[in-house]
Amino acid sequence: xxxxxxxxxxxxxxxxxxxxxxxxxxxxxxxxxxxxxxxxxxxxxxxxxxxxxxxxxxxxxxxxxxxxxxxxxxxxxxxxxxxxxxxxxxxxxxxxxxxxxxxxxxxxxxxxxxxxxxxxxxxxxxxxxxxxxxxxxxxxxxxxxxxxxxxxxxxxxxxxxxxxxxxxxxxxxxxxxxxxxxxxxxxxxxxxxxxxxxxxxxxxxxxxxxxxxxxxxxxxxxxxxxxxxxxxxxxxxxxxxxxxxxxxxxxxxxxxxxxxxxxxxxxxxxxxxxxxxxxxxxxxxxxxxxxxxxxxxxxxxxxxxxxxxxxxxxxxxxxxxxxxxxxxxxxxxxxxxxxxxxxxxxxxxxxxxxxxxxxxxxxxxxxxxxxx
Numbered sequence: 279x280x281x282x283x284x285x286x287x288x289x290x291x292x293x294x295x296x297x298x299x300x301x302x303x304x305x306x307x308x309x310x311x312x313x314x315x316x317x318x319x320x321x322x323x324x325x326x327x328x329x330x331x332x333x334x335x336x337x338x339x340x341x342x343x344x345x346x347x348x349x350x351x352x353x354x355x356x357x358x359x360x361x362x363x364x365x366x367x368x369x370x371x372x373x374x375x376x377x378x379x380x381x382x383x384x385x386x387x388x389x390x391x392x393x394x395x396x397x398x399x400x401x402x403x404x405x406x407x408x409x410x411x412x413x414x415x416x417x418x419x420x421x422x423x424x425x426x427x428x429x430x431x432x433x434x435x436x437x438x439x440x441x442x443x444x445x446x447x448x449x450x451x452x453x454x455x456x457x458x459x460x461x462x463x464x465x466x467x468x469x470x471x472x473x474x475x476x477x478x479x480x481x482x483x484x485x486x487x488x489x490x491x492x493x494x495x496x497x498x499x500x501x502x503x504x505x506x507x508x509x510x511x512x513x514x515x516x517x518x519x520x521x522x523x524x525x526x527x528x529x530x531x532x533x534x535x536x537x538x539x540x541x542x543x544x545x546x547x548x549x550x551x552x553x554x555x556x557x558x559x560x561x562x563x564x565x566x567x568x569x570x571x572x573x574x575x576x577x578x579x580x581x582x583x584x585x586x587x588x589x590x591x592x593x594x595x596x597x598x599x600x601x602x603x604x605x606x607x608x609x610x611x612x613x614x615x616x617x618x619x620x621x622x623x624x625x626x627x628x629x630x631x632x633x634x635x636x637x638x639x640x641x642x643x644x645x646x647x648x649x650x
Contacts, residue, residue, distance in 0.1 A: 290457050290458055290461040291349040291399070291458050291461070292349050294454035294457060294458065295345040295346075295349045295350075295398055295399065295454075296345065296346070297450075297454070298345065298391070298394050298395050298398055298450065298451075298454070299341070299342045299345055299346070299395065301391060301394075301450070302338060302341075302391035302392060302394065302395055303338065303342070305388055305391055306331075306334060306335065306338060306388060306391075309384060309388070310331060310334070310384045310385075310388050311331060313381050313382055313384050314327055314328060314331050314382075314384065317377075317381065317382040320373075320374065320377055320380070320382045321372050321373060321374070321377075321382060322372060322373060322374045323371070323372045324372065326368055326369075326371060326372040327368070327369055327372040327373075327382075329368065330364075330365045330368035330369045330372065330385060333361060333364070333365050333368070334362070334365045334385070334388070334389070334392065337358055337361055337362050337365070337392055337396075338392065338395070340352055340358060341358070341392065341395035341396055341398075342395070345395060345398060349398075349399055350398060350399040350400060351395060351396045351397050351398040351399065351400050351403075352396065355396050355397065355400070355406060358392075358396050359393065359396055359406075359410050362389045362392040362393065362396070362410075363389065363410075363413055363414060363417060365385050365389055365392075366385040366386050366389050366414055366417050366418070367417060368385070369383055369384060369385035369386075370383060370385070370386070370417070370418070370421045375425045375426075375427070378421060378422065378425050378427050379422075379427060379432055379435045379436065379439075386414060386415075386417070386418040386439070387439050387443050389414055390410075390411055390414060390443050390444065390447040391447060393406075393407055393410035393411060393414070393447065394407065394447050394450065394451050396410070397410065397451070398451070399455075399458070403451065403455070407447070407448065407451060408448075411443075411444050411447065411448070415440050415444070418436065418440070419436070422436060501520075502517070502520055502521055505517060505520075519557065519559075520557075522559060523554060523557060523559055540569035541577060542569060542572070542577050542580065542581060542599070542606070542608070543565050543569065543599065545577075545581055545585070546562075546565070546581070546584075546585075546597060546599065546608070549585050549588050549589065550562055550588070550597060552589070553588055553589070553591055553595060557593075558591045558592070558593060558594060558595055559593065559594045559595075560588075560591075560594075560595050560596070560597060561594075561595070561596040561597070562596070562597045562598075563598060565599045569601050569606065570601060570602070570603055570604065570605075570606065570649065572606065572647070573628065573649075574628075575627070575628040576606075576628045576629065576630060576647050578628075579626040579627075579628045579630035579632075579645065579647070580606060580608050580630055580645045580647055581608060581645070582632075582645075583624075583632045583634075583643045583645055584597070584608045584609065584610040584643050584644075584645055585610075586617060586643075587610040587612045587614050587617050587641055587643040588610050588612055590612065590614040590616055590617050591612035591613060591614050592612075592613050592614065592615075593613055594612070594613055595610060595611065595612035595613070595614075596610070596611045596612075597609070597610050598610075604648060604649040605646070605647065605648045605649070606646070606647050607644060607645065607646045607647075608644070608645045609642070609643065609644040609645075610642075610643050611640055611641070611642045612640065612641060613639050613640050613641075614640075614641050615639055615641070617641050617643070619634035619635075619636055619641060619643075620632075620634050621634075628647070629647060629648070629649075630645055630646065630647045631645070631646050631647075632644070632645045632646075633645075633646075
């Protein structure tokens with residue numbers, strides 16, 4: 279469910295960005311190119327207007343490639359924004375004074391969509407887009423003053439075009455930003471709910487496991503007390519071994535403090551339980567409360583040799599786990615005479631190094647993983 283919501287959020291980001299590309303592209307080809315070609319004779323310098331159209335196209339392609347790859351505007355926004363404003367100035371210069379507010383002067387209403395693409399999904403998109411649109415409006419206002427087109431009709435045309443263009447460009451950008459924000463908030467909420475569900479399921483599993491262990495210890499204690507009540511001799515070595523095993527299991531259970539143990543710790547505890555059911559006396563100090571994230575395959579390589587040593591223990595074993603931010607060590611000492619050992623450290627493909635030592639009837643196996 280979380281992955282589906284994240285995919286929807288990515289689609290919102292991608293398709294709203296592509297929507298800006300489509301609007302700018304259709305506007306530029308459908309309107310800007312049309313009025314440039316049909317109004318060729320109305321320009322004072324038509325080739326300058328054509329060059330401005332080409333420059334606009336180049337900036338458009340750069341912005342479109344960035345949006346298609348990252349759903350964000352390109353990094354060199356300052357240079358591209360100045361080039362886009364240069365398109366505006368070039369078309370103004372190419373027009374005759376009488377066509378300054380006519381259909382041939384297409385740039386001042388069109389370059390705002392370039393600003394939308396350049397500022398898209400950037401950290402300071404509001405300030406950058408507003409500054410770009412204000413500069414575009416200011417350039418046109420200065421041109422009107424220079425050309426003497428400052429009568430009431432000209433000012434009214436100017437305000438209509440500026441108000442309409444800015445409303446569409448800012449409105450589309452702000453609306454899409456709101457959609458992306460809501461989608462991102464939904465993803466965060468989904469992740470939080472998934473984490474809560476995972477914690478709840480793990481806590482229930484741990485609770486059930488502890489109840490099972492309490493029941494096992496109770497059965498052991500009940501069996502011992504029944505034996506003693508029936509006249510078993512406390513000095514009998516077998517009775518003393520049973521009492522010692524029960525006490526060690528109880529001590530280990532009390533010292534377990536992890537609310538949500540790591541998978542590596544869970545596997546070790548399961549193997550320790552299996553060994554204790556075979557009447558093996560297992561000493562296991564409290565394992566670390568926090569384990570680092572392990573790359574794929576490391577956990578299996580860390581456990582393989584120590585678990586084999588523990589599973590083959592005849593009567594006693596000691597299990598220790600050490601962990602730091604970039605290191606995990608699992609060691610087992612057991613009276614296991616059948617485990618084959620290597621005289622030199624064994625390096626697994628995952629980077630785990632396994633060391634063996636044998637002394638008397640005991641074997642020591644230590645697996646260490648050190649991250650970078």
